[in-house]
Amino acid sequence: MKIFLIAEVFILVFALAVAVLRSLPGPVFFPVRALAVVYVDLFRGIPTILVIYILGFGVPALGLPGVPVDPLFWGIVSLVLVYSAYVSEVYRAGIDSVHPSQAAAARSLGLTHGQALRFVVIPQAVRRVIPPLLNDFIGLQKDTALVALLGVVEAFRQSQIDVAGNFNYTPYIATAIIFIALTIPMARFTDWLIARDKRRQQAGRLA
Amino acid sequence: MVPGFSQAPGHALEIEDLHKSFGKLKVLRGIDLALAEHEVVCLIGASGSGKSTLLRCVNLLEPIDAGRIVVGGQEITGRGVDVNFVRRAIGIVFQSFNLFPHMSVVDNVTLGPRKALGLARPDAEDRADELLARFGLADKRQEYPDRLSGGQQQRVAIVRALAMQPALLLLDEVTSALDPELVAEVLEAIRELAAEGMTMLIATHEMSFARDVAHRVCFLDGGLILEEGQPEQIFGAPREPRTQQFLQRIVQAGRL
Numbered sequence: 001m002k003i004f005l006i007a008e009v010f011i012l013v014f015a016l017a018v019a020v021l022r023s024l025p026g027p028v029f030f031p032v033r034a035l036a037v038v039y040v041d042l043f044r045g046i047p048t049i050l051v052i053y054i055l056g057f058g059v060p061a062l063g064l065p066g067v068p069v070d071p072l073f074w075g076i077v078s079l080v081l082v083y084s085a086y087v088s089e090v091y092r093a094g095i096d097s098v099h100p101s102q103a104a105a106a107r108s109l110g111l112t113h114g115q116a117l118r119f120v121v122i123p124q125a126v127r128r129v130i131p132p133l134l135n136d137f138i139g140l141q142k143d144t145a146l147v148a149l150l151g152v153v154e155a156f157r158q159s160q161i162d163v164a165g166n167f168n169y170t171p172y173i174a175t176a177i178i179f180i181a182l183t184i185p186m187a188r189f190t191d192w193l194i195a196r197d198k199r200r201q202q203a204g205r206l207a
Numbered sequence: 208m209v210p211g212f213s214q215a216p217g218h219a220l221e222i223e224d225l226h227k228s229f230g231k232l233k234v235l236r237g238i239d240l241a242l243a244e245h246e247v248v249c250l251i252g253a254s255g256s257g258k259s260t261l262l263r264c265v266n267l268l269e270p271i272d273a274g275r276i277v278v279g280g281q282e283i284t285g286r287g288v289d290v291n292f293v294r295r296a297i298g299i300v301f302q303s304f305n306l307f308p309h310m311s312v313v314d315n316v317t318l319g320p321r322k323a324l325g326l327a328r329p330d331a332e333d334r335a336d337e338l339l340a341r342f343g344l345a346d347k348r349q350e351y352p353d354r355l356s357g358g359q360q361q362r363v364a365i366v367r368a369l370a371m372q373p374a375l376l377l378l379d380e381v382t383s384a385l386d387p388e389l390v391a392e393v394l395e396a397i398r399e400l401a402a403e404g405m406t407m408l409i410a411t412h413e414m415s416f417a418r419d420v421a422h423r424v425c426f427l428d429g430g431l432i433l434e435e436g437q438p439e440q441i442f443g444a445p446r447e448p449r450t451q452q453f454l455q456r457i458v459q460a461g462r463l
Contacts, residue, residue, distance in 0.1 A: 101303060102307065104301075105307070107268065108268060108297075109294070109295075109319030109322075109367070110291050110324070111291070111322050115322050115323070123309050124307075124308065124309050
């Protein structure tokens, strides 16, 4: 749960940054856009388990001074890198779905490109992509189990230890229930968020 | 200042030989137009004649291909012009309102003054409330745009533009997306602005409104101002055959 929460915060912020960079207009920002595309292609293409192995075992093995060797740290970094690539695409779809006339209206008031994005485009984009965002976070929640490969003890690893101890497979079931107990409330919370937003914007429509 | 360019005092807007293409499609092919301060000019013409594009160019929402636009004596189409600064002085109201659906009415109106002009929230809200009250929207300040009628939404959009205290207001077919019974309240708001001396460039299909409110009417055809003159002349005795044809079609459609 701790892994998930820390990773989620970083993913939300980092993925949005990648999506915004990828949406910057003009030839000046071509290198930035290109970099964002390469990053997304790379980390969506490599299996999560490989990224975790490479960063979790590979980087600490280099023995570079000042570089952390904590497997928990590298596990979280791997998840952030992989999931940010997915989530940035979700954000980008959201940004693209906001009609250009919204940005034009904001710009016509004298707002800068950045201000138009921040106050007008992104708030609308994020509201629209909450369901697919949740999809990715449920995926993330489940993939935290992969960090166990680095020796970090999370719920899945703990259940393996228990199973190995007494050949009783109930801990696996218990762990599955724990995961579901976390994801279902999250799904209902998202439904509630969306419904509240709809109510606020559309109820009592006049014309 | 560019040498040789006329610096007529009191001109709110000067457009000189403006060209604009979208790919191979030439939308504007040399527009010349000047608006005196407090003048109201209506642009009429068929769909696709370039009215909306002209307005969007004046607000720098579309980059122009050639020509020059001067607002309040300042050329805004030159290099190194701060477009955000220019746009603060030029308000635009769109056909489809383009209100921000995730913000309340008062937040829609105060966004520009707060973020672009740097006004503190209480000052911006005072300004917004005054304008909302003037346009009969005081009780809607906390509503979201989707809960308003089209006419109310468009009046909010006008208020949003006015909150920036622009020197020039551009209106792009602001009643075209409205149900017929809601058109009057929006036109009434624009008439009031004209009476107060707001300089306005108005693209419209409402011919009787143009006849009432405009000091001058320009007929656009094929990306050019084919004919311009007093409303009585344009609607009463148009000279150009194309203008006559256009107005005849309007009359046949029962719109004049």
